[in-house]
Amino acid sequence: MTICETQEKILRLKRERDVCVLAHSYQSKEILEIADFTGDSFALSEMAAKTAQNTVVMAGVRFMAETVKLLSPEKAVYLANPKAGCPMADQLTPEALIEAKRLYPDYAVVAYINTTAALKAHCDVCVTSSTAVEIVRKLDNPNILFIPDKNLGDYVARQIPEKNFAFLDGGCPIHAAVGAADVSDARRTHPGALLLVHPECVPDVVRAADFVGSTSAIMEYAKNSDAREFIIGTESSIASHLQYACPDKRFHVLGKKLICPNMRLTTLNDVCYAVNGAGDEIVLPPDTMKTARKCIDEMIRLGRREARA
Ligand code: 13P
Ligand code: SF4
Secondary structure, eight states: OOHHHHHHHHHHHHHHHTEEEEEETTSOHHHHHHOSEEEOHHHHHHHHTTOOSSEEEEESOHHHHHHHHHHOTTSEEEESSTTOOOTTTTSSOHHHHHHHHHHSTTOEEEEESSSOHHHHTTOSEEEOTTTHHHHHHHOSOSEEEEESOHHHHHHHHHHOTTSEEEEOSOOOTTGGGOOHHHHHHHHHHSTTOEEEEOTTSOHHHHHHOSEEOOHHHHHHHHHHOSOSEEEEESOTHHHHHHHHHOTTSEEEESOTTOOOHHHHSOOHHHHHHHHTTOSEEOOOOHHHHHHHHHHHHHHHHHHHSSOOO
């Protein structure tokens, strides 16, 4: 079967079986083309609660499918490729967090959405890269235990100096793999190009950037900018998607290491199988469903009002 024939099969199966496909922006172009909705982690979680269909297929990584399930317990939610996890989400166990909370008893626990449902059950509020600053600023508690990404935490903390932050040792191994040397190389090779980076990058890279934002914010910035050339400091798929969207502009990837193997695992055929009912259905224990959902609801409540970066 060709890519086009497989895409047509998926579109037909979606109609016949009343299935919604959600795809994170890091997925391949052929998957994004057949998805009902694409976007960054926050946009996907907002969308998850709104879909009319009773079955949802997530083309992304496991924590994203879990978020859909938490927000829509009555729906059947499938992860298109069951092996697609997020190493950052698995870095911290609930037991380790319970231990850390003993050291920081008066702190609000703010969890990046890239965490397991089991971990979210022990947190006060979730944030995504596009909502973190705005949500943390709105919290009454001046003390914040920010988990698990200390790079994103550092970025948030520098914008909210009036609060006290504590971090644990965690982060995205892909974004953290590029450093100041990659910035110098890219600036030398592409003089005049704007550097747009994700806040999961290390502080040296974030500080050197012309713009810092979530996946969607980086894409919007590049599309709306008058500049013609950009260095993209996030998963390399974004530079490729932007090149299709803006053929008259030029996009370069900040470093060769910006490839997330987990985000690349899902194929168009995986989506086809999952839409046909053969994916991995997300099942969460009832008590986790209840407790973990609270911090996602809190994120949506606090993140909804203002336009996001
Ligand atoms: P956003 O979708 O919030 O930009 O996060 C990027 C990411 O690494 C998702 O796994
Ligand atoms: Fe996880 Fe990083 Fe891959 Fe996103 S890019 S899924 S945070 S490992």
